[in-house]
Amino acid sequence: MSVSLTAPHLLRAARGEVVDRPPVWMMRQAGRYMKAYRDLREKYPSFRDRSEIPEVAIEVSLQPWRAFGPDGVILFSDIVTPLPGLGIEMDIAEGKGPIIHSPLRTQEQIDRLRPLEPEASLPFIKTILQALRQEVGNQSTVLGFVGAPWTLAAYAVEGKGSKTYSVIKNMAFSDPTILHQLLAKFADAIAVYARYQIDCGAQVVQMFDSWAGQLSPQDYDTFALPYQQRVFQQVKETHPDTPLILLVSGSAGVLERMPKSGADIVTVDWAVDMAEARARLGKHVKVQGNLDPGVLFGSKEFIRDRILDTVRKAGNWGHILNLGHGVLPETPEENVAFFFETAKQLKSVEV
Numbered sequence: 001m002s003v004s005l006t007a008p009h010l011l012r013a014a015r016g017e018v019v020d021r022p023p024v025w026m027m028r029q030a031g032r033y034m035k036a037y038r039d040l041r042e043k044y045p046s047f048r049d050r051s052e053i054p055e056v057a058i059e060v061s062l063q064p065w066r067a068f069g070p071d072g073v074i075l076f077s078d079i080v081t082p083l084p085g086l087g088i089e090m091d092i093a094e095g096k097g098p099i100i101h102s103p104l105r106t107q108e109q110i111d112r113l114r115p116l117e118p119e120a121s122l123p124f125i126k127t128i129l130q131a132l133r134q135e136v137g138n139q140s141t142v143l144g145f146v147g148a149p150w151t152l153a154a155y156a157v158e159g160k161g162s163k164t165y166s167v168i169k170n171m172a173f174s175d176p177t178i179l180h181q182l183l184a185k186f187a188d189a190i191a192v193y194a195r196y197q198i199d200c201g202a203q204v205v206q207m208f209d210s211w212a213g214q215l216s217p218q219d220y221d222t223f224a225l226p227y228q229q230r231v232f233q234q235v236k237e238t239h240p241d242t243p244l245i246l247l248v249s250g251s252a253g254v255l256e257r258m259p260k261s262g263a264d265i266v267t268v269d270w271a272v273d274m275a276e277a278r279a280r281l282g283k284h285v286k287v288q289g290n291l292d293p294g295v296l297f298g299s300k301e302f303i304r305d306r307i308l309d310t311v312r313k314a315g316n317w318g319h320i321l322n323l324g325h326g327v328l329p330e331t332p333e334e335n336v337a338f339f340f341e342t343a344k345q346l347k348s349v350e351v
């Protein structure tokens with residue numbers, strides 16, 4: 001392992017170096033809880049504009065960086081952003097999330113999908129990531145992200161978010177052959193996209209398999225895990241030194257399966273106690289998390305106690321401090337500021 005004194009804090013921790021305090025960032029740290037974001041949203045009401053016009057996406061990505069100085073700056077984008085490049089038209093609706101105009105339900109539709117060519121269909125990603133690296137230098141780590149095959153397939157097949165996942169589960173349990181074809185195509189496209197993000201400047205990549213927690217462990221092993229592996233394996237072939245993070249929402253029942261994906265870092269949500277997560281995963285697996293985003297509605301003292309508790313339970317190696325999922329839109333901005341200030345003042349002596 002090469003040890004670089006100039007590499008930013010989060011990247012060093014993600015590579016397994018011992019650092020003086022856990023690096024900290026927040027999922028969804030750019031977004032609606034920030035007034036600066038809401039103001040910009042009035043000028044650019046379309047999510048696709050906010051995430052695909054480079055100057056706007058750069059500005060949004062940097063809003064939390066300027067306000068709180070997190071150790072990680074994540075690209076402002078969405079997991080469905082690459083889908084039009086495969087021939088899947090989509091939009092992101094206010095308050096609802098992704099909408100796929102013609103949900104994928106047939107063999108013909110899956111046969112028609114194109115391989116992803118990021119230079120052609122996602123050129124704005126390069127402009128954004130290069131600008132973020134330029135702006136934060138070695139003061140912070142630039143994170144890229146992708147959606148995992150199962151979660152993207154859930155959107156593509158359902159056509160929108162779902163509570164029950166009935167359509168994709170119908171396909172999974174009655175016509176698995178076409179779903180496996182779709183998952184394989186998505187895995188290859190996502191690997192290409194993750195490699196592209198790294199080539200453009202992303203120093204760490206997080207894969208969101210948000211809806212894989214909807215699967216029983218047995219079905220996770222069939223429909224989620226093999227395709228997570230397929231993505232991570234392809235990325236590691238060309239970019240072995242880029243740390244890869246995996247998130248599954250509601251992962252308590254599949255936690256031990258997550259490192260089998262090939263991820264370097266496993267995101268833990270607040271349904272699992274961090275000390276128990278450490279015990280279940282073993283001491284060689286790095287973790288990220290895991291405060292309940294709702295903690296940020298509490299008093300400053302309460303927020304501080306929960307940070308300390310999490311950091312103590314995680315121990316002083318291989319931990320990226322984060323919420324267990326995205327920050328909630330109603331969160332007071334000053335509490336987010338307090339979270340970051342407190343986290344950045346931690347020293348290993350305290351933990």
Ligand SMILES: Cc1c2[nH]c(c1CCC(=O)O)Cc1[nH]c(c(CCC(=O)O)c1C)Cc1[nH]c(c(CCC(=O)O)c1C)Cc1[nH]c(c(C)c1CCC(=O)O)C2
Pocket residue numbers: 026027028029030031032041047074075076077078079080092093094095096097098145161208210249326
């Ligand atoms: C499932 C998923 C999606 N998108 C994403 C996931 C995986 C993360 C997770 O598990 O939550 C990933 C995502 N989407 C967005 C980011 C931004 C980067 C960050 O700051 O973390 C990230 C990492 C921006 C966004 N993507 C979206 C918003 C909200 C719309 C807005 O702010 O205008 C943001 C900030 C839209 C979106 N897009 C999606 C949803 C569920 C929504 C929210 C719908 C809503 O509540 O309005 C799909």
